[in-house]
Amino acid sequence: MVFNFDQLADRKSDNSKKWDREFNEGYFGKLPDEYISMWIADLDYEITPIIHKKIEEIVDKKTYGYIYFYDELFEAIKQWQGNKSDFSLNNEMISLNFGIVSALYVTVQAFCREGDSIIINSPVYNPFRVAAEVNHIGVLENELEVDQEYRYQINFKNLEELIVEHQPKIHILCNPHNPGGRVWSKEELQKIADLCLENNVILVSDEAHADHINQGQFTSALSLDKKYTDNLIVLNSANKGFNFAGLKMGYNIIPNPDINNLFKQQLKKQGILEPNIFGAAALCASYTNEGKEWLEASYDYMVQNYDWASSYLSQEVPELKITPLDSTYLMWLDVSSLGMNGDEVVERLAQEEGILFQPGSSFGQAGINHIRINLGTSKEVVQKSFRKFADWCQKNKR
Ligand SMILES: Cc1ncc(COP(=O)(O)O)c(C=O)c1O
CATH class of the missing domain: 3.90.1150.10 (Aspartate Aminotransferase, domain 1)
Structure with missing residues (x-):
C-alpha cells in the first residue's frame, strides 16, 4: 500500500497540545x-488506515459501553512482543494502563514509600521524574555522558555508586532512550539488570520507542535471563509508533507474580480497570501486518x-x-x-x-x-x- 506522508492532518483546530x-x-x-x-x-x-477503519466500525455501531481486556488484545500484544523477544508471555503478566505515563505513577506508588528514591539516567523523559516528585519520592540522577559521536553512554561506575549508597527502590530505564534515541545493547541492559538485582532495585523498562529503530539492535528487557525478568516491569504502548496518545491506552508486562500482584493492587487503587473502547481497538489494529x-x-x-x-x-x-x-x-x-x-x-x-x-x-x-x-x-x-x-x-x- 502507498501512504502519503506529504499530506498532513489539520491539527490547529483539534485542541492539540502540539498545535493549538x-x-x-x-x-x-x-x-x-x-x-x-x-x-x-x-x-x-x-x-x-487500519486503525481508522476499526474506529469507524465502532462509530457506525453507535454503542460505546464498558468493555473488558478481551482476548484479541492479549493476543495482539503477545504476538507483537513475540517479534521482539523469545520471552514466553502469558495473559496474567499483562495488565492495562492509560498510557505509559499513568503506569509510571502506579509503579512509583506501588513500590516506594515516602523517604524512598528512584534512579534515572538524565536527561530523560520528564514524567520519570515527575511521577516520583508528586508522590514525595526522591530522584537520583545518573547523568549520561556523550562519546565522540555525540551518542549517550551510561557511566556505570557512577550508577553503581549511586545505587549502593542510596538504595533506590526502582530504576526507570528509558529503552530506547528519549531524548537522544540511544538503543541500549544487550550487554548494557545486562549490566543494568545485574546492578538492580544485586541491590534489590526493581528494573522498570519503558519501551515506548521500541517501534522506531533506525540503527542498532533493540533489546527488550524481556530478552534477559529469567533471574532478571523476575525483577522487571516493562511499560509499553503503541502510542509512539502509531500516534494515538489521545486514546490513553497502553499495557504493562510483569513476569514475577509477587511484583505483578502488588502492581495490580495499585492499578485498582488508581481505578485503572477497563480499557477505552477506541484505545483497545486501535491497539489491536496497530499490531497487525x-x-x-x-x-x-x-x-x-x-x-x-x-x-x-x-x-x-x-x-x-x-x-x-x-x-x-x-x-x-x-x-x-x-x-x-x-x-x-x-x-x-x-x-x-x-x-x-x-x-x-x-x-x-x-x-x-x-x-x-x-x-x-x-x-x-x-x-x-x-x-x-x-x-x-x-x-x-x-x-x-x-
Ligand atoms: C519514553 C517515553 N515514555 C512514555 C511516553 C508516553 O507514552 P504514553 O503516551 O503511552 O503515555 C513518551 C512520550 O513521548 C516517551 O517518550
Whole structure:
C-alpha cells in the first residue's frame, strides 16, 4: 500500500497540545501569525488506515459501553512482543494502563514509600521524574555522558555508586532512550539488570520507542535471563509508533507474580480497570501486518527527514552537534556552540521565527544545552523550518 506522508492532518483546530495557539503561547510566549510546531512527540500524519477503519466500525455501531481486556488484545500484544523477544508471555503478566505515563505513577506508588528514591539516567523523559516528585519520592540522577559521536553512554561506575549508597527502590530505564534515541545493547541492559538485582532495585523498562529503530539492535528487557525478568516491569504502548496518545491506552508486562500482584493492587487503587473502547481497538489494529506496513513506511519517511536535516545543518551550521538517530524521530542537538543554551534558542526561535522546538532542559538540567526537534511531519515542513532555523543561527550566533 502507498501512504502519503506529504499530506498532513489539520491539527490547529483539534485542541492539540502540539498545535493549538493558546496552549502554545502559554508555553513559548507570544507567537507570530504563522508558526510551525515541532516539539512534543506527536506525529502530524493522519492515523494509520487500519486503525481508522476499526474506529469507524465502532462509530457506525453507535454503542460505546464498558468493555473488558478481551482476548484479541492479549493476543495482539503477545504476538507483537513475540517479534521482539523469545520471552514466553502469558495473559496474567499483562495488565492495562492509560498510557505509559499513568503506569509510571502506579509503579512509583506501588513500590516506594515516602523517604524512598528512584534512579534515572538524565536527561530523560520528564514524567520519570515527575511521577516520583508528586508522590514525595526522591530522584537520583545518573547523568549520561556523550562519546565522540555525540551518542549517550551510561557511566556505570557512577550508577553503581549511586545505587549502593542510596538504595533506590526502582530504576526507570528509558529503552530506547528519549531524548537522544540511544538503543541500549544487550550487554548494557545486562549490566543494568545485574546492578538492580544485586541491590534489590526493581528494573522498570519503558519501551515506548521500541517501534522506531533506525540503527542498532533493540533489546527488550524481556530478552534477559529469567533471574532478571523476575525483577522487571516493562511499560509499553503503541502510542509512539502509531500516534494515538489521545486514546490513553497502553499495557504493562510483569513476569514475577509477587511484583505483578502488588502492581495490580495499585492499578485498582488508581481505578485503572477497563480499557477505552477506541484505545483497545486501535491497539489491536496497530499490531497487525497492515499496521506494521504503515509503521515501517512512516518511519522510513521520518528517517529521510532526519537525513536531509542533519546533512543540511552540517553544511549550514557546522558548529551544532547532532546526535545520531539510533531510534525515535526526534533530533537531539547540542546548541551551546551558538553561545546560548537550549532555553534561549527555543524561546527566541518561537517568538521571532514561529518555529517551536523543545528545550533540552525539559528533560532535566543535564539537557540544558540541547534542543529536541520532532521530525514526524512532511518534508516540506522540515525543509521550511530548518532553512529558517539555519538562517537564524547564522545571524544570531555569538
Ligand atoms: C519514553 C517515553 N515514555 C512514555 C511516553 C508516553 O507514552 P504514553 O503516551 O503511552 O503515555 C513518551 C512520550 O513521548 C516517551 O517518550
